[in-house]
Amino acid sequence: MRCCDDNLDVGLEASLDFSRPGFRLRLDLCVPPTGVTALIGPSGCGKSTLLRLLAGLEIHAAGHIRHGDRTWLDRAHRIDLAPRHRRVGLLFQEYALFPHLSVAGNIAYGLPRGRDREAAVAFWLARLQLDGLAARRPETLSGGQRQRVALARALASEPAVLLLDEPFSAVDCSLRQSLRLLFQEVLADRSVPTILVTHDLEDVRLIADRVGVLIDGELRQIGPTHEIFARPIDAETARVLGWHNLLSVSSWDRQTAHGAWGALRLGPHEPSRRADAIAILPDGPRLNAERGLPVEVARVSDMGGYQALFCRLTDRSLLRIHLAQAAQCPEPGTQTRLDVPEDTIISLPTRWHGPICVDPIGSLPLRGCMHHPLDTAVHF
Numbered sequence: 001m002r003c004c005d006d007n008l009d010v011g012l013e014a015s016l017d018f019s020r021p022g023f024r025l026r027l028d029l030c031v032p033p034t035g036v037t038a039l040i041g042p043s044g045c046g047k048s049t050l051l052r053l054l055a056g057l058e059i060h061a062a063g064h065i066r067h068g069d070r071t072w073l074d075r076a077h078r079i080d081l082a083p084r085h086r087r088v089g090l091l092f093q094e095y096a097l098f099p100h101l102s103v104a105g106n107i108a109y110g111l112p113r114g115r116d117r118e119a120a121v122a123f124w125l126a127r128l129q130l131d132g133l134a135a136r137r138p139e140t141l142s143g144g145q146r147q148r149v150a151l152a153r154a155l156a157s158e159p160a161v162l163l164l165d166e167p168f169s170a171v172d173c174s175l176r177q178s179l180r181l182l183f184q185e186v187l188a189d190r191s192v193p194t195i196l197v198t199h200d201l202e203d204v205r206l207i208a209d210r211v212g213v214l215i216d217g218e219l220r221q222i223g224p225t226h227e228i229f230a231r232p233i234d235a236e237t238a239r240v241l242g243w244h245n246l247l248s249v250s251s252w253d254r255q256t257a258h259g260a261w262g263a264l265r266l267g268p269h270e271p272s273r274r275a276d277a278i279a280i281l282p283d284g285p286r287l288n289a290e291r292g293l294p295v296e297v298a299r300v301s302d303m304g305g306y307q308a309l310f311c312r313l314t315d316r317s318l319l320r321i322h323l324a325q326a327a328q329c330p331e332p333g334t335q336t337r338l339d340v341p342e343d344t345i346i347s348l349p350t351r352w353h354g355p356i357c358v359d360p361i362g363s364l365p366l367r368g369c370m371h372h373p374l375d376t377a378v379h380f
């Protein structure tokens with residue numbers, strides 16, 4: 001299995017095989033020396049387990065982990081560094097601060113005594129906007145403040161790798177936004193390979209340079225964030241990435257896909273071979289009483305800036321279409337037709353069984369492109 005494309009500068013590299021009853025994680029992962037790599041996937045797919053394996057908190061994993069020229073794990077050569085020798089900075093959603101220590105004490109924890117320690121604490125208090133809170137205990141802080149202390153503590157020890165497990169999930173929406181920006185700024189000027197596990201796609205879009213999609217313990221696709229969001233390798237990955245309007249295809253008639261929902265013709269460059277699903281991009285289709293898929297308008301929601309129109313197809317599945325804020329929308333219950341332009345339909349396999357897809361541009365490009373995974377000579 002290919003791990004990384006040849007051009008990727010690698011800070012951390014892992015090839016792991018780990019099992020526990022009812023679950024197996026088997027993957028190759030490369031993380032660049034700088035920037036944030038997000039890991040997303042359905043609940044239970046193994047995201048936290050992977051972080052624990054990298055940190056050395058799970059035993060009995062086969063494979064290897066390398067950081068730069070150091071080997072942390074090499075089962076074949078009986079190398080398995082203890083967590084403290086891996087120098088991993090860990091940050092969990094529950095903060096995990098020491099309750100008996102002040103903010104300054106938490107940041108200083110583990111740093112050698114002396115002037116450098118004081119300087120480091122002062123630097124991180126200022127950098128994470130914690131001035132004035134140095135003497136406070138964690139229980140007197142808000143969720144956002146605690147998370148800033150946790151990041152300060154993780155970075156003060158100058159970790160070789162930083163692992164963030166849902167760092168914003170315990171703070172409210174408005175705080176999340178400012179915390180994300182602060183994290184992004186702080187991480188941008190540190191050269192440390194960083195992995196961010198999250199369920200929030202906005203975290204990924206706003207913070208991560210790269211994103212990997214983990215499904216059933218396997219890394220299905222990884223690459224630059226905007227490219228992965230633009231062209232998921234299969235329908236399961238698309239769903240994780242928040243794509244709407246995924247429909248199963250039961251048969252093809254040249255470029256026309258047929259399913260229980262009706263039939264749609266795809267553009268001439270969209271591959272149909274081996275695709276058993278299609279996705280309809282929500283911004284293109286238009287209501288048109290004359291032609292298109294028969295639909296019933298189910299609901300219209302004001303999304304603040306645009307309207308989301310939910311249309312029920314003949315097989316009862318729902319399509320989500322985006323319309324301009326000012327567009328006239330029919331009442332729920334209206335029977336009409338939905339005109340779906342060819343270039344808003346993308347074909348996909350339900351589940352990709354080929355080699356891991358790395359960096360779509362060049363191997364798995366964006367819409368309307370020359371190569372597509374369904375056209376490459378891989379065996380399913």
Ligand SMILES: Nc1ncnc2c1ncn2[C@@H]1O[C@H](COP(=O)(O)OP(=O)(O)OP(=O)(O)O)[C@@H](O)[C@H]1O
Binds near residue numbers: 042043046
């Ligand atoms: N300590 C444990 N003992 C046994 N099984 C576990 C343990 N921790 C996790 N699992 C199981 O291992 C699998 C992977 O769990 P993991 O927590 O890594 O998933 P996740 O992707 O992080 O999930 P979530 O997004 O819900 O946090 C799941 O089937 C889970 O039930």
